Amino acid sequence: xxxxxxxxxxxxxxxxxxxxxxxxxxxxxxxxxxxxxxxxxxxxxxxxxxxxxxxxxxxxxxxxxxxxxxxxxxxxxxxxxxxxxxxxxxxxxxxxxxxxxxxxxxxxxxxxxxxxxxxxxxxxxxxxxxxxxxxxxxxxxxxxxxxxxxxxxxxxxxxxxxxxxxxxxxxxxxxxxxxxxxxxxxxxxxxxxxxxxxxxxxxxxxxxxxxxxxxxxxxxxxxxxxxxxxxxxxxxxxxxxxxxxxxxxxxxxxxxxxxxxxxxxxxxxxxxxxxxxxxxxxxxxxxxxxxxxxxxxxxxxxxxxxxxxxxxxxxxxxxxxxxxxxxxxxxxxxxxxxxxxxxxxxxxxxxxxxxxxxxxxxxxxxxxxxxxxxxxxxxxxxxxxxxxxxxxxxxxxxxxxxxxxxxxxxxxxxxxxxxxxxxxxxxxxxxxxxxxxxxxxxxxxxxxxxxxxxxxxxxxxxxxxxxxxxxxxxxx
Numbered sequence: 001x002x003x004x005x006x007x008x009x010x011x012x013x014x015x016x017x018x019x020x021x022x023x024x025x026x027x028x029x030x031x032x033x034x035x036x037x038x039x040x041x042x043x044x045x046x047x048x049x050x051x052x053x054x055x056x057x058x059x060x061x062x063x064x065x066x067x068x069x070x071x072x073x074x075x076x077x078x079x080x081x082x083x084x085x086x087x088x089x090x091x092x093x094x095x096x097x098x099x100x101x102x103x104x105x106x107x108x109x110x111x112x113x114x115x116x117x118x119x120x121x122x123x124x125x126x127x128x129x130x131x132x133x134x135x136x137x138x139x140x141x142x143x144x145x146x147x148x149x150x151x152x153x154x155x156x157x158x159x160x161x162x163x164x165x166x167x168x169x170x171x172x173x174x175x176x177x178x179x180x181x182x183x184x185x186x187x188x189x190x191x192x193x194x195x196x197x198x199x200x201x202x203x204x205x206x207x208x209x210x211x212x213x214x215x216x217x218x219x220x221x222x223x224x225x226x227x228x229x230x231x232x233x234x235x236x237x238x239x240x241x242x243x244x245x246x247x248x249x250x251x252x253x254x255x256x257x258x259x260x261x262x263x264x265x266x267x268x269x270x271x272x273x274x275x276x277x278x279x280x281x282x283x284x285x286x287x288x289x290x291x292x293x294x295x296x297x298x299x300x301x302x303x304x305x306x307x308x309x310x311x312x313x314x315x316x317x318x319x320x321x322x323x324x325x326x327x328x329x330x331x332x333x334x335x336x337x338x339x340x341x342x343x344x345x346x347x348x349x350x351x352x353x354x355x356x357x358x359x360x361x362x363x364x365x366x367x368x369x370x371x372x373x374x375x376x377x378x379x380x381x382x383x384x385x386x387x388x389x390x391x392x393x394x395x396x397x398x399x400x401x402x403x404x405x406x407x408x409x410x411x412x413x414x415x416x417x418x419x420x421x422x423x424x425x426x427x428x429x430x431x432x433x434x435x436x437x438x439x440x441x442x443x444x445x446x447x448x449x450x451x452x453x454x455x456x457x458x459x460x461x462x463x464x465x466x467x468x469x470x471x472x473x474x475x476x
Contacts, residue, residue, distance in 0.1 A: 003053070063155075234284070246265065276453075292426030313326075318340040
């Protein structure tokens with residue numbers, strides 16, 4: 001955990017900057033305890049305390065400890081003296097002496113920036129090393145014989161907030177799968193509650209459900225610039241790994257549209273095909289740039305190139321105060337690449353933690369970028385501006401089609417007849433050009449990009465249920 005109370009000292013053990021839960025006496029002036037001292041019954045047991053779970057002014061009043069002595073429980077697990085072996089996140093090869101080897105926990109310290117998450121183990125082969133226990137959600141060890149971590153007051157502990165659990169942000173593609181599972185479990189709970197509301201005909205509950213889900217809805221719009229995603233199985237339809245395309249149509253149940261949970265992508269190479277964004281729980285695409293759809297972060301500037309407002313995906317440094325990058329600067333490794341970043345796919349507060357760039361692989365993006373050679377594409381409507389259907393031109397710049405509402409949604413082209421014009425590359429899903437010879441737009445981090453459609457399915461299900469309910473129930 002990373003909770004710290006920077007101006008508060010424990011009056012029991014003298015720990016500066018209390019880490020974890022802070023316990024403040026409700027009777028005595030300016031008297032605080034850390035969790036260890038609180039659970040060891042330091043200070044007057046007849047006094048009630050305020051529990052601070054975070055470094056804020058919000059607190060919860062708990063009953064005096066003397067009133068609940070019988071509720072005191074023994075904490076058991078990976079503590080000093082525990083016997084351990086490899087756990088589910090083990091990645092340390094044969095440091096332990098090999099599969100099945102056992103070791104003893106000799107110390108627990110901080111694996112920054114989180115606290116009490118680094119466990120030193122002495123193995124049977126006499127080697128000693130440090131391992132993660134809950135650091136960024138990873139547990140490298142498991143107990144063979146647990147040790148005692150002291151006692152605690154069960155009813156005084158904070159409950160795990162399901163909402164917080166669902167909104168916990170991923171720091172890697174592996175964590176993204178874990179968070180997606182958490183979201184799925186909550187979604188199933190919502191759907192079960194919704195079914196109950198439908199059967200009972202409770203309009204207020206239906207309205208509340210719609211509001212909860214709509215607040216986190218993922219919007220898929222024509223114009224998104226995409227690359228191949230985790231479930232890609234279509235060989236080189238895109239022109240090869242790293243080639244960029246544009247979402248041209250979004251599927252629905254309406255006639256003459258692509259099938260539901262699918263999109264049509266027009267690749268910069270000129271080819272078009274249908275791809276899955278949730279169909280059969282498969283996801284073929286990742287979002288490279290949402291700027292062409294109008295995603296904008298008002299009042300946020302890129303702290304490298306200083307563009308304002310920041311458009312498209314926003315990248316916020318976890319380590320540095322109030323430091324943001326646009327996608328171009330993030331992909332070009334501006335700022336310290338050892339720092340972890342939050343990814344904001346849109347202007348809401350929903351965010352995901354991505355791995356450090358120094359630990360991640362990059363892929364070269366290719367398509368309609370500066371210096372690409374292009375010709376007429378699938379949405380061309382500009383007659384003979386290009387000097388004829390077989391003429392080629394060179395891309396001079398990537399720009400906005402409509403000045404301020406979108407970003408990176410058009411390309412300025414110099415044709416062989418020495419005329420220059422601007423054409424749509426993403427604007428409202430239109431692509432006026434196709435590449436004859438691709439150019440590079442630099443490198444990107446595939447595992448850092450949003451998976452298109454992954455969090456959209458619940459919203460669709462709830463809309464179907466509530467829409468159906470409107471026609472089948474009458475409320476009194």
